[in-house]
Amino acid sequence: MSFTRRQILGGLAGLAVVGLGAGGASRYWLGRTGPGEGHDYELIAAPLDVELVPGFKTPAWAFGASAPGTELRVRQGDWLRVRFINQLPVETTIHWHGIRLPLEMDGVPYVSQLPVKPGEYFDYKFRVPDAGSYWYHPHVSSSEELGRGLVGPLIVEEREPTGFAHERVVSLKSWHVDEQGAFTDFSVTREAAREGTAGRLSTINGVPQGVIELPAGQVTRVRILNLDNTVTYRLNLPGAEAMIYALDGNPVKPRPLGKDYWLGPGMRMCLAIRAPAAGEELSLRNGPVRLGTFRSVASHDTPGDWPPELPANPVAEPDLANAEKLNFNFEWVGSMSVTAEGKPPSLWQINGKAWDITDKTCADRPIAKLEKGKSYIFELKNMTQYQHPIHLHGMSFKVIASNRKDVIPYFTDTYLLGRNERARIALVADNPGVWMFHCHVIDHMETGLMAAIEVS
Ligand SMILES: [Cu+2]
Numbered sequence: 001m002s003f004t005r006r007q008i009l010g011g012l013a014g015l016a017v018v019g020l021g022a023g024g025a026s027r028y029w030l031g032r033t034g035p036g037e038g039h040d041y042e043l044i045a046a047p048l049d050v051e052l053v054p055g056f057k058t059p060a061w062a063f064g065a066s067a068p069g070t071e072l073r074v075r076q077g078d079w080l081r082v083r084f085i086n087q088l089p090v091e092t093t094i095h096w097h098g099i100r101l102p103l104e105m106d107g108v109p110y111v112s113q114l115p116v117k118p119g120e121y122f123d124y125k126f127r128v129p130d131a132g133s134y135w136y137h138p139h140v141s142s143s144e145e146l147g148r149g150l151v152g153p154l155i156v157e158e159r160e161p162t163g164f165a166h167e168r169v170v171s172l173k174s175w176h177v178d179e180q181g182a183f184t185d186f187s188v189t190r191e192a193a194r195e196g197t198a199g200r201l202s203t204i205n206g207v208p209q210g211v212i213e214l215p216a217g218q219v220t221r222v223r224i225l226n227l228d229n230t231v232t233y234r235l236n237l238p239g240a241e242a243m244i245y246a247l248d249g250n251p252v253k254p255r256p257l258g259k260d261y262w263l264g265p266g267m268r269m270c271l272a273i274r275a276p277a278a279g280e281e282l283s284l285r286n287g288p289v290r291l292g293t294f295r296s297v298a299s300h301d302t303p304g305d306w307p308p309e310l311p312a313n314p315v316a317e318p319d320l321a322n323a324e325k326l327n328f329n330f331e332w333v334g335s336m337s338v339t340a341e342g343k344p345p346s347l348w349q350i351n352g353k354a355w356d357i358t359d360k361t362c363a364d365r366p367i368a369k370l371e372k373g374k375s376y377i378f379e380l381k382n383m384t385q386y387q388h389p390i391h392l393h394g395m396s397f398k399v400i401a402s403n404r405k406d407v408i409p410y411f412t413d414t415y416l417l418g419r420n421e422r423a424r425i426a427l428v429a430d431n432p433g434v435w436m437f438h439c440h441v442i443d444h445m446e447t448g449l450m451a452a453i454e455v456s
Contacts, residue, residue, distance in 0.1 A: 047089075052206075058175070059183070061150050063136075069136075074154075075158075076130065077159060080126060082123070082125075091115035091140060133223040135152060147186035151173060171225045199230070233263045239282065242271050247270075253309055266389055324375070331352070346448050347448055362452065370455045379423075387418050388444060390415050391413060391437070395431050397427040400424045434452050438451065
């Protein structure tokens with residue numbers, strides 16, 4: 001596939017709609033139902049100083065006025081039209097994690113589009129087929145760009161009321177900053193070869209030890225999004241009345257949160273939480289560590305009941321009896337010593353092949369070619385000592401089995417493959433394109449753990 005600069009619309013010179021300071025993105029909801037002219041959001045990526053460590057400035061990059069960035073909302077089945085303006089000193093793109101969309105809108109450089117250069121803009125327009133909690137982020141220089149704060153929630157609302165009267169969005173991210181708020185290395189080879197390079201400072205919605213208010217006695221829909229580069233959060237809410245309503249972008253039969261839920265990078269969970277009496281608090285924890293607090297505040301509404309199961313998304317059901325089986329082996333190579341000049345180390349492989357983020361032609365050599373409309377079962381085999389949240393672009397897949405745990409089959413876009421785990425996922429190859437299939441631990445992805453899968 002080749003691109004010309006012409007396809008990436010010109011610079012800011014001809015842009016009539018920019019009336020905003022750097023770092024400010026506005027939402028003006030035009031409520032249109034077709035692609036047409038104009039856009040629903042103007043999203044600006046720009047440098048933004050944030051105060052993560054009291055008294056110190058951190059030179060973040062942000063989509064809009066905060067990091068994590070502007071919350072985008074759209075209704076299921078409608079078009080989302082975003083004019084993305086790059087006011088960063090570097091080139092970038094936006095990938096819409098979990099959204100089933102045409103390849104041209106997928107935000108992968110040199111596969112979907114050319115990178116958007118500083119001062120340029122790009123119009124993203126696509127219809128959103130599925131309701132749920134999604135997010136957006138660049139797919140260029142990801143360790144640094146996501147690490148500096150270029151992540152944001154994308155919420156697709158159901159077409160009909162769901163029975164939830166209250167809702168909160170909780171974005172989790174840890175920051176690679178020191179005690180003075182200065183950035184530390186986003187990727188360290190020694191760490192990239194293990195769990196990935198973790199940040200030191202945890203935040204919820206960009207605030208260390210953030211507090212979120214819930215109406216007392218009410219059931220609130222709480223969308224928890226892991227927008228972190230590296231960390232798998234072992235989420236728990238001691239003493240809470242909490243039910244899981246959706247995993248990643250898709251509804252599940254409501255079930256109790258239980259002891260904990262492991263939410264890998266890129267993964268999401270939709271909980272229903274019944275808040276305790278006014279003044280009481282619940283700790284949102286990662287294992288034993290508190291990330292933030294839900295505080296119950298007085299509510300005059302009559303106590304709400306648990307809403308019914310959320311409506312299923314229109315994802316095609318794979319034909320398991322006639323599906324073709326494909327094997328994907330995730331391996332550790334760890335050849336840290338021999339790294340060519342300017343190349344990241346090659347530490348990980350899928351089926352014996354390491355992705356090289358500095359080689360623009362990798363996507364020309366897909367690791368698998370699928371026939372459009374056919375069902376497939378992928379056998380995922382983790383041959384490493386580390387867990388990998390495996391993400392597929394363009395299509396949702398159904399998790400059907402694991403040798404490590406009981407699976408209640410569910411549709412998702414990211415599966416947390418445990419150390420040495422073997423899991424089976426299935427899908428209908430119904431979206432033509434060249435789709436990235438990768439680990440969402442960002443420095444695993446950048447040191448080999450990515451591949452392309454072609455559907456035609
Ligand atoms: Cu990984």
